Amino acid sequence: MRVWLLMMGLLFNVMALHAGEALKIGLICSGSVTDGGWNQLAKEAMEKVQRELGAKVSILQKVSQDTCGDELRAYAADGYAVVIAHGYEFLTAAAEVAAKETTMKIAVSGADVAKPGIMTIDFDVSQASYQLGIIAGRLSKSGKLGFVGGSPIPSVKACYRGFLAGARSIKANISVVEAYTSWDEPVKSKQQTEAFFAQGIDIVYHDVDAASRGVFEAVKERNTKNPTSPVYVFGCVADQNANPICPNHILASAVIRLDATFRAVIESVRANTFTPGVVRENLPRGTCVAVLNPLLRGTILTDTIIREVEAAGVALANGTIMIPNE
Amino acid sequence: MNSHFQSAVVSISVTVVAVGIAMAFVLVVLAMMGHAPTTVMSMWLEGSAGNGTRFAMSLQAAGPLLFTGLAAAVAFRCGVWNIGGEGQFLLGAMTMVACGTVMIPPGPAWCALPIACLLASAVAASWALLATVAERWRGAPIVLSTILLNFIAVAVVGMLVEGPLHDPNTTAPQTASMVEHLRLPILVDGTKLHLGVMVGMLAAIGLFIIARWTMIGFEVRVVGLNARAAAVVGIPVWSRQVLVMAVSGGLAGLGGAMQVSGVSGMLSGTSVSYGYAGIAVAMLGRLHPLGIIAAALFMGMLSTGARHLEGRLGIPRDMGDVVQGVVVIAVLVGSMLATQRFMRPAQEP
Numbered sequence: 001m002r003v004w005l006l007m008m009g010l011l012f013n014v015m016a017l018h019a020g021e022a023l024k025i026g027l028i029c030s031g032s033v034t035d036g037g038w039n040q041l042a043k044e045a046m047e048k049v050q051r052e053l054g055a056k057v058s059i060l061q062k063v064s065q066d067t068c069g070d071e072l073r074a075y076a077a078d079g080y081a082v083v084i085a086h087g088y089e090f091l092t093a094a095a096e097v098a099a100k101e102t103t104m105k106i107a108v109s110g111a112d113v114a115k116p117g118i119m120t121i122d123f124d125v126s127q128a129s130y131q132l133g134i135i136a137g138r139l140s141k142s143g144k145l146g147f148v149g150g151s152p153i154p155s156v157k158a159c160y161r162g163f164l165a166g167a168r169s170i171k172a173n174i175s176v177v178e179a180y181t182s183w184d185e186p187v188k189s190k191q192q193t194e195a196f197f198a199q200g201i202d203i204v205y206h207d208v209d210a211a212s213r214g215v216f217e218a219v220k221e222r223n224t225k226n227p228t229s230p231v232y233v234f235g236c237v238a239d240q241n242a243n244p245i246c247p248n249h250i251l252a253s254a255v256i257r258l259d260a261t262f263r264a265v266i267e268s269v270r271a272n273t274f275t276p277g278v279v280r281e282n283l284p285r286g287t288c289v290a291v292l293n294p295l296l297r298g299t300i301l302t303d304t305i306i307r308e309v310e311a312a313g314v315a316l317a318n319g320t321i322m323i324p325n326e
Numbered sequence: 327m328n329s330h331f332q333s334a335v336v337s338i339s340v341t342v343v344a345v346g347i348a349m350a351f352v353l354v355v356l357a358m359m360g361h362a363p364t365t366v367m368s369m370w371l372e373g374s375a376g377n378g379t380r381f382a383m384s385l386q387a388a389g390p391l392l393f394t395g396l397a398a399a400v401a402f403r404c405g406v407w408n409i410g411g412e413g414q415f416l417l418g419a420m421t422m423v424a425c426g427t428v429m430i431p432p433g434p435a436w437c438a439l440p441i442a443c444l445l446a447s448a449v450a451a452s453w454a455l456l457a458t459v460a461e462r463w464r465g466a467p468i469v470l471s472t473i474l475l476n477f478i479a480v481a482v483v484g485m486l487v488e489g490p491l492h493d494p495n496t497t498a499p500q501t502a503s504m505v506e507h508l509r510l511p512i513l514v515d516g517t518k519l520h521l522g523v524m525v526g527m528l529a530a531i532g533l534f535i536i537a538r539w540t541m542i543g544f545e546v547r548v549v550g551l552n553a554r555a556a557a558v559v560g561i562p563v564w565s566r567q568v569l570v571m572a573v574s575g576g577l578a579g580l581g582g583a584m585q586v587s588g589v590s591g592m593l594s595g596t597s598v599s600y601g602y603a604g605i606a607v608a609m610l611g612r613l614h615p616l617g618i619i620a621a622a623l624f625m626g627m628l629s630t631g632a633r634h635l636e637g638r639l640g641i642p643r644d645m646g647d648v649v650q651g652v653v654v655i656a657v658l659v660g661s662m663l664a665t666q667r668f669m670r671p672a673q674e675p
Contacts, residue, residue, distance in 0.1 A: 026637070058637035058638065059636075059637070059640070060633065060636055060637055060643075061636070061642070061643075062643070064594065064596055064598055065498070065500060065590075065594035065596065066589070066590045066593075066594050066596070066598055067598070069518065069589070069590065070383065070386070070387075070518065070589070071633065073383070073516060073517060073518070074383060074630070074633065074634070074637075075637075076516065077379045077380070077383075077516055077517075078637075088496075088497070088498055089498040089499070089500070089594070091496065091498065092493075092496065092498070092500060092503065092592060093590070096503075096591070113495070113496070153497055153498075154497050
């Protein structure tokens with residue numbers, strides 16, 4: 001009886017501790033959380049973590065590199081346990097704050113450089129992009145593919161390299177024209193995609209975040225004008241397969257499972273096992289994966305293509321296939 | 327009633343009413359979105375001045391606005407419509423970063439820091455004077471040329487940030503961090519409230535004294551009120567306008583230098599609109615140096631409070647910008663109405 005009472009007492013203690021002390025988590029985003037990509041994904045991931053872990057979440061959007069340090073210091077002053085600065089551009093400010101902040105934990109997502117006191121999380125989407133490249137290689141009739149990125153930063157170039165390698169694994173002479181426009185100007189990405197189509201390119205892969213709307217609109221308009229020889233597109237970062245603009249022409253998306261990553265970071269803070277250093281998220285860890293459009297499975301995405309994509313996934317995970325660095 | 331006193335009372339009243347209208351407008355909008363006005367106000371006050379650290383953060387946010395507000399006010403007082411504070415601020419910041427990374431002035435901090443600040447001011451002042459020169463020799467309106475010079479300055483700074491000043495240790499578009507001895511002393515722990523903000527306040531007081539009690543201040547005011555009349559009484563209009571433009575550009579540049587030296591320690595090349603916000607600060611402060619201190623502090627509190635509201639209640643911080651915009655419109659309309667109602671010149675008999 002005493003043992004039971006003791007155990008019940010302990011249980012109530014733990015429950016009271018968790019109920020009374022909701023972990024305070026901050027998220028700093030560089031752009032709008034309705035961008036349909038990088039920042040929206042972070043917001044949704046954080047909201048999921050909030051529901052699952054019962055944490056108290058605060059989200060700041062449109063934070064610039066220059067003001068990130070102020071936001072971090074404000075969070076520290078408010079007693080936040082952990083803040084995720086969502087973007088590699090926040091690394092310098094985060095490192096400066098971490099050098100003086102001893103209580104609050106700071107993670108920077110999208111960065112791959114180790115800095116004292118902070119956790120950096122690198123997302124390698126190149127392997128998932130390789131799988132998309134296989135689909136493009138199989139489905140392209142013109143042998144010309146297009147890639148449009150927000151800017152030629154390493155993570156975006158990695159997507160391009162993976163896509164190119166995947167496509168060339170199917171057709172050695174296939175070409176991928178690359179162009180870099182803007183993260184948040186759909187007009188520019190739309191013009192670029194239209195220019196791709198004018199060059200005979202029939203499948204486009206993008207990594208442009210909020211500007212993806214322009215890419216999808218260009219695909220929709222092109223297919224409305226010329227439905228007999230359709231063009232296709234891939235989504236990136238978020239699962240954009242169900243995007244309402246052209247859901248029947250988005251073949252697949254290279255998706256970052258940000259919720260799993262954020263959950264791991266926050267649980268490590270809660271368990272007091274948070275360790276500064278670089279965390280690498282990729283295909284083998286199941287956090288950067290290719291998701292095929294369920295609407296197109298069995299039609300355009302034939303069983304043969306799906307098997308090829310899955311086989312490549314296994315080979316990429318076990319290291320049989322390596323993405324070239326240059 | 328003393329006309330100076332009457333004018334001051336009307337100015338302060340118009341500003342207070344304008345701020346009240348702007349705040350009420352935003353509170354009504356937020357109430358329609360389901361946020362109780364009392365909660366919003368208490369949360370805003372908590373975020374902007376809830377404790378010493380929070381107030382220090384508001385003061386820090388007021389720092390760059392103080393400089394750009396003074397820059398705009400100095401020029402506007404003389405009838406020189408310098409809208410180029412943004413570009414001048416960025417060029418000052420860029421010069422300071424260049425001094426702190428690749429062309430470090432010799433000597434200890436007490437010597438190198440003022441040299442770097444002077445250089446930053448000189449570069450920004452020279453940039454501002456381009457508009458004056460264009461007006462003098464080709465009749466290009468200063469409003470237009472200063473706006474266009476902003477675009478050029480943003481592009482130049484962006485090019486330098488991604489080129490010669492780029493931090494080789496990162497792929498992010500940013501400069502390297504400045505050397506420690508060119509960083510301004512921090513006044514409050516846990517914040518970046520730096521010595522530069524105090525320098526800005528001293529500059530405001532200095533400008534007030536010059537405008538009120540010196541001949542040159544008087545001449546500048548006369549040129550601003552009526553350049554033709556000033557010329558008739560022998561005031562050198564052109565040289566006063568050149569002087570004012572240089573001081574205005576120099577102040578904006580000094581603000582940029584103080585901001586990077588005190589807060590970020592590096593430059594990202596993205597425009598943070600302090601120059602444009604400075605115009606709103608100048609308007610809210612009714613172009614009076616001491617009024618600008620209060621206006622900059624209000625805008626700083628608006629900024630930190632809006633940040634707090636976003637984090638706590640999910641209210642987009644853009645609402646802070648809405649308040650800023652409505653305040654400026656309300657001040658302009660209010661001052662026009664007040665001039666018509668209270669400051670009408672006496673009827674000729």
